[in-house]
Amino acid sequence: MPTIEQIKSNMRSTWMAGDFGVVAKTISGAAEEFVTRLALPAGSRVLDIATGTGNLALPLARSGCIVIGVDIAPNLLEQAHERAAAENLTIQFDEGDAEALPYPDASFDAVVTMFGAMFAPRPELVAAECARVLKPGSTLAMANWDPAGFTGLMFKVASKHVPPNPDIPPPVLWGDDATVRARLAPSFSNVRTELVPIDFDLPFDTPGVVDFFRKYFGPTQVAFSRLDPAGQAAYAADLEALWSTHNISPTPTNHTLVKNQYLEVIATRN
Numbered sequence: 001m002p003t004i005e006q007i008k009s010n011m012r013s014t015w016m017a018g019d020f021g022v023v024a025k026t027i028s029g030a031a032e033e034f035v036t037r038l039a040l041p042a043g044s045r046v047l048d049i050a051t052g053t054g055n056l057a058l059p060l061a062r063s064g065c066i067v068i069g070v071d072i073a074p075n076l077l078e079q080a081h082e083r084a085a086a087e088n089l090t091i092q093f094d095e096g097d098a099e100a101l102p103y104p105d106a107s108f109d110a111v112v113t114m115f116g117a118m119f120a121p122r123p124e125l126v127a128a129e130c131a132r133v134l135k136p137g138s139t140l141a142m143a144n145w146d147p148a149g150f151t152g153l154m155f156k157v158a159s160k161h162v163p164p165n166p167d168i169p170p171p172v173l174w175g176d177d178a179t180v181r182a183r184l185a186p187s188f189s190n191v192r193t194e195l196v197p198i199d200f201d202l203p204f205d206t207p208g209v210v211d212f213f214r215k216y217f218g219p220t221q222v223a224f225s226r227l228d229p230a231g232q233a234a235y236a237a238d239l240e241a242l243w244s245t246h247n248i249s250p251t252p253t254n255h256t257l258v259k260n261q262y263l264e265v266i267a268t269r270n
Contacts, residue, residue, distance in 0.1 A: 001167060007121050008072075008097070015073040015119075017218035021053040030143075030198045031055035031114055034264070038141050040065055044109040047133060049098050049126075050116020054080035054091065060112070061089040068103070070096040071116075099125040106135045114143040115262070118174035121165075123183055131187035134269040140188060142265040144174035146195060150246055150260040157242055161235040162223045175263040188267035200258040206243040209256045210236055 002010070035056060040046060042064025048057045051069030053076050061067045061084065069091060071077050077093045084091045096102045098113075098120040111130045120126045130140050145151040152172050164170070173179045177193050184191055202209050213220040214236070224232050249257040 002165070004121070007165065007168065011119070011121070012072045014218045014222045015071075016075050018216045018221045020073075020076055020216065020218055021079045022216040023213070024053045024055050026200070026202065027115075027198065028055050030196075032059045034114060034141075034143055034196075035059040035063065035112075037264075038110070038112070038139070038266075040110050040139070045107065046110045046112060047101070047103065047108045049101070049111060049113040049130070050119070051080060051093065052076050052116060054083050054093070056112050056114050057091050057093075058083060058087065058089060061091050062087070065110075068092045068094060068108075070094045070098075070101065072097060099129060101129045101133050103133045105132050108133050108138065109135060110139040110141065112141045115145060117142065118144045118171045121168045123169055123174065127183045127187065131269055136269055138269050140184070140265070140267045140269065142174065142180075142263075143196070144180070144263050144265065145172050146175040146261045146263050147172035149175075149262065150200065150258050151262075153242055153246075154239070157235070157238050158219070158223050160238070161231060162226050177263065180263065180265050184265075184267050187270055189270055190268040192266045194264045195261050196264045198260050198262055200256070200260055202256045203254065204256055205253050206240050206247055206256055207236075209243050210239045213239075 044065045046060050046065045046067050048067060048069040051057050051071045054069055057067045057069040069080055074095050077095060080093050094102060098117045099122055111134055117126050155172055181191050202212060204212060214224055224235060227235060243256060246258045247256050249255040
């Protein structure tokens, strides 16, 4: 079995593959809505874990928060820097690991993460690190893909063709209410969860959507790279069937609209 160092290296390479910034743009509106609902006071010190290209960090900074974004993928942090500079926003972006955050204890008023920290391989360490860097009484806010939602179905298709490491808990367990409550119980209270709708709205037919994710979304690109030509064709066919089945666009020949959902988690540090 691979060591944790090998697992982390592979994860870093996976998220650096493709160009997640292109994918992130398709859900930036949902990130802004997430930040708006949090309504964190101006001046709050906020850590955005697995910030990617800054989908949460930028609207937080616009609202007056003092923001640090951390991520394992330096190419995504470069894009986040560029986006912040284009808006004259002051945001600190650091390369770092959600399981070993490079910040002192009790140094943040809020920790946020959207479709990010859920992918770290050791969830108990993620929960412990979030608690460690938060001040008592402060807020943890997570947006995690729902295993019963469309993204959960995408992960199932991927697992069929490229089986995941059985020693790593599935990332979508962070979207399961009971699992989240159990993971946060040692250090958090007042845990509130809610399923929030999010649309995948893309200007392509379903084969075009599969090509889009295959080109730009690192995990999909890497999964395809591990298959021979026959395996790639089978994986693509299953993905196209999934997207086609769930596409509710009235013009499916040039547009794909899929209803998805994630679990919003808000908790208070003890």
